[in-house]
Amino acid sequence: MISTLGQVAPDVLHDLAVRNGVCVRPVLSRLTDTATGEQLVIPIPCGSTQERQCPPCADRARKLRMQQCREGWHRDDEVPAASDDDADEDTGSEDETPSDVEESARRVRSTRRRQDAPDLPRVPMDNRTVGTTFTAPDGRTYRPSMFLTLTLPSYGKVGPDGTPLDPGSYDYHRAAMDALHFPKLVDRFWQNLRRCAGYKVQYFATVEAQRRLAPHLHAAVRGVIPRQVVKDVVAATYHQLWWPQCTEPAYTGDDLPRWDDYAGAFLDPHTGTPLPTWEQALDSIGDDLAATPAHVVKLGTQLDYQGIIADADDKVGKAIGYLTKYLAKSIADTYGDDDTITTAQAMHLDRLHREVRWLPCSPTCSNWLRYGVQPKDAEAGMRPGWCPSKAHDRHHLGLGGRRVLVSRQWTGKTLTDHKADRAEVVRQTLAMAGVDMPDTDRYATTTQLEDGMPRFIWTPVDRNNDDDLPTWHGVLTRGINERIRWRTQYEQAKQRANGPPADARSATDTDDAANSAA
Numbered sequence: 114m115i116s117t118l119g120q121v122a123p124d125v126l127h128d129l130a131v132r133n134g135v136c137v138r139p140v141l142s143r144l145t146d147t148a149t150g151e152q153l154v155i156p157i158p159c160g161s162t163q164e165r166q167c168p169p170c171a172d173r174a175r176k177l178r179m180q181q182c183r184e185g186w187h188r189d190d191e192v193p194a195a196s197d198d199d200a201d202e203d204t205g206s207e208d209e210t211p212s213d214v215e216e217s218a219r220r221v222r223s224t225r226r227r228q229d230a231p232d233l234p235r236v237p238m239d240n241r242t243v244g245t246t247f248t249a250p251d252g253r254t255y256r257p258s259m260f261l262t263l264t265l266p267s268y269g270k271v272g273p274d275g276t277p278l279d280p281g282s283y284d285y286h287r288a289a290m291d292a293l294h295f296p297k298l299v300d301r302f303w304q305n306l307r308r309c310a311g312y313k314v315q316y317f318a319t320v321e322a323q324r325r326l327a328p329h330l331h332a333a334v335r336g337v338i339p340r341q342v343v344k345d346v347v348a349a350t351y352h353q354l355w356w357p358q359c360t361e362p363a364y365t366g367d368d369l370p371r372w373d374d375y376a377g378a379f380l381d382p383h384t385g386t387p388l389p390t391w392e393q394a395l396d397s398i399g400d401d402l403a404a405t406p407a408h409v410v411k412l413g414t415q416l417d418y419q420g421i422i423a424d425a426d427d428k429v430g431k432a433i434g435y436l437t438k439y440l441a442k443s444i445a446d447t448y449g450d451d452d453t454i455t456t457a458q459a460m461h462l463d464r465l466h467r468e469v470r471w472l473p474c475s476p477t478c479s480n481w482l483r484y485g486v487q488p489k490d491a492e493a494g495m496r497p498g499w500c501p502s503k504a505h506d507r508h509h510l511g512l513g514g515r516r517v518l519v520s521r522q523w524t525g526k527t528l529t530d531h532k533a534d535r536a537e538v539v540r541q542t543l544a545m546a547g548v549d550m551p552d553t554d555r556y557a558t559t560t561q562l563e564d565g566m567p568r569f570i571w572t573p574v575d576r577n578n579d580d581d582l583p584t585w586h587g588v589l590t591r592g593i594n595e596r597i598r599w600r601t602q603y604e605q606a607k608q609r610a611n612g613p614p615a616d617a618r619s620a621t622d623t624d625d626a627a628n629s630a631a
Contacts, residue, residue, distance in 0.1 A: 126589050133600075134169045135592040141582060144556055145570045154574060154581065155556075156588045162516075164441035165508075171441035178440060178517055181531050182317045182433050185523035186333045187258055187423035189243055192525035227409070231349045236311040242522045244312075244336020255422050259334040260432045262417035263302065263347065265291050265327045265410075275324030275447070276457040280464065286360065288327060289468035290408045292511030293504060295320070295328045297352045298410045299518065305346045310338045318518040319436055322444040326465055328512055331436045335523075340418050347416055353406040357394045359473055360407075363485035364497075370482050372493040379487050379495075391476055391489040440516060443508035462507070469511045471497065474504045542606050 121129070130137050139156035146152075161167040162174045185192075247255045269283035277283035291298075299318070307314045318332035364370060370379040370388055378387040389397070398404045421428055439446075445462060448454040454462075473480040473488075479495035481488045488495060498505075504513025524531070560568045574582055583591075 121586070121590070123586070126586060126593075129593055130589045131168045133593050133596045134173070135589060135596050136167055136170050137589065138167045138170075139588050139592070141574045141588070143572050143574050143579075145572070146568065147566065147570060148562060148568050154579075154583060156583075156592065162441065163443055163508075165443060165446065168441075175437050175440045177528060177531055177535070178319075179433050179437050180535065181519065181524060181526075181528070182333055182436060183429070184526075184531070185315065185317060185519075186335060186429070186433075187256065188335065188524075189256055191242055192522050227351065227353070230351055231345065233305055233309055233346065233349045235308050238307075239312045242313045242315045242335065255424075257337045257420045257422045259332075259337055259343075260417075260419040260421055260436075261330075261332045261334055261343065262415075263299075263330040263332070264323065264413040264415045265295070265329065266413040268325075268327070271325045273324075274455060274458060275326065276455075276461045277325075280461070285464055285468045286472075287408075289465060289472055289511055290354075291410045292328055292469065293472060293474050293513075294352060294354060294408065294410050295512065296514045298350065298412065299330055301352050302346065302350045302412065303520075305350050306338070306343070309342050309346055310336075312336065313522065314338070315520040315523050316518070317436070317520075317523055319440060320512060320516050320518070321439045322447045322510070324447065326444065326447060326462065326510060328444070333432065333436060337420055343418060344416060347412050348414075351409055351411045354408040354410070355395070355398060355404075356407040356473070356476075357398065357481075357484060357486050358407050359481075359484050362471075362483040364483055369497060370485075370487075372495070374493065379482060379491060381485075388482070388485055388487045390487050390491075391481070394486045444510045444512055445508045462510075465510055466507045470505045474500060474502050474511075474513060478502065539603060542603065 127137055129135075136156070136158035138159040138161065140159055141154055142157055144153045144155050158170050159167050160174070161170045164171040244256050244258060247257070249255065265288075268277075268285070268288045270278045272278055299320075303314065303316065315335045316332050318330055320328050320330055323329050364382070368382055371382055372378075373380050373387075376387055378390070380387055419432070421432060423429065445466075448458040448462065471480055471483065473484070476489035478500045479488055480497045480500055482495065483497045502513050503509050504511050526534075556569045556571075558567055558569060558571060562568050576582065
């Protein structure tokens with residue numbers, strides 16, 4: 114236990130907190146009990162999923178995802194869809210993405226497939242989410258599942274360190290555009306796969322970076338689909354981006370469109386005429402019969418396909434570990450920290466980030482001003498290169514969306530449900546040893562008084578005026594001590610529940626157990 118603060122340096126305390134699984138960036142919140150008038154300042158874990166921000170919280174989030182992946186991968190029963198309130202679930206429909214729904218409500222385009230993309234068969238759809246069962250010659254039955262890895266195409270030859278052999282010919286523009294719209298391509302892949310598989314394919318997928326910093330997808334898929342069918346779906350999957358062209362900027366440097374309050378629009382800095390609005394730009398594309406997509410993103414030819422059965426525990430565990438290995442890392446962390454990254458890798462990362470920063474990420478992106486188009490819902494203060502979307506920052510390199518994609522009927526549970534399951538295991542172990550675990554909902558905002566008013570009220574602390582706030586040292590010290598005490602109680606409870614180890618039992622203990630069994 115840590116009894117004093119002055120003897121522990123901040124960096125040592127930080128390392129101790131990380132080692133004991135204590136959040137190093139706790140958020141202080143004030144709890145008021147309206148029944149007693151008592152007030153408490155309670156540290157709440159930050160909940161970050163990035164190791165560079167908070168290693169303990171990121172590790173807990175990764176382990177929670179591992180549990181979620183394992184629980185749904187080889188299910189042999191049908192489960193209801195998860196709640197729409199879970200923001201981590203893949204809430205897109207099975208036949209079209211949310212962006213398609215929004216777009217189709219305003220304008221209609223031809224759905225004819227591209228001539229350079231092969232056609233896909235459409236088989237009858239079964240109302241099931243589990244895979245097919247196979248019977249071996251010895252009578253044993255198997256229900257295998259798949260582990261898939263999808264990649265993007267090549268943008269130029271790269272070396273073992275992931276950097277281009279010829280940076281001058283490396284297609285950074287295409288690499289950045291593919292990264293920005295990779296989630297839409299993944300949505301298309303699952304839609305096409307479901308249509309060709311003949312059942313409601315369920316998946317747990319993660320988006321990570323290859324050595325060249327291009328995103329790729331690892332996916333645990335319930336059920337098995339013929340390898341050739343998966344290859345055909347990969348070859349036929351694409352996403353067309355019907356946006357204004359964004360290859361050559363119309364304005365650069367400080368020579369940018371300016372906002373006019375009277376016109377309520379951005380004006381050309383030379384002529385003073387308003388730039389085309391987003392709707393006008395799309396209308397011009399729709400009216401042009403010879404118009405081509407601003408960008409077409411396709412999957413690469415590299416495909417890793419593995420069949421895995423539930424009985425192969427070591428293979429399942431290895432696949433889940435590989436699937437979630439880099440969830441706590443940002444895309445830019447692929448090359449390590451500043452002490453390990455090479456000059457060539459730093460230059461490659463900077464060049465890709467520069468491309469991603471200035472390309473438009475969405476219809477509302479302020480970068481459209483560089484290309485002579487007013488962003489959707491344009492307003493004063495917009496500046497190219499300063500879009501608030503995290504897709505433009507150095508840590509994400511185009512991937513501004515979720516890194517974990519889970520289909521609705523993977524487990525039928527939300528992340529909150531999975532977290533409660535993990536807590537229940539600990540609670541039951543402690544209860545078997547006679548140790549009561551505090552109720553996690555004891556301070557819930559839903560707790561009411563007799564008059565129906567809430568009993569507990571949570572409010573943010575005022576760091577400037579509140580003089581009773583604990584220091585960062587104090588919060589971490591109490592958290593470490595509490596974590597050590599909990600772990601000790603848990604280990605002791607497991608020993609009491611399971612009995613002493615076999616090598617520590619005496620002959621008398623063995624005889625007593627045998628007599629009891631008899």
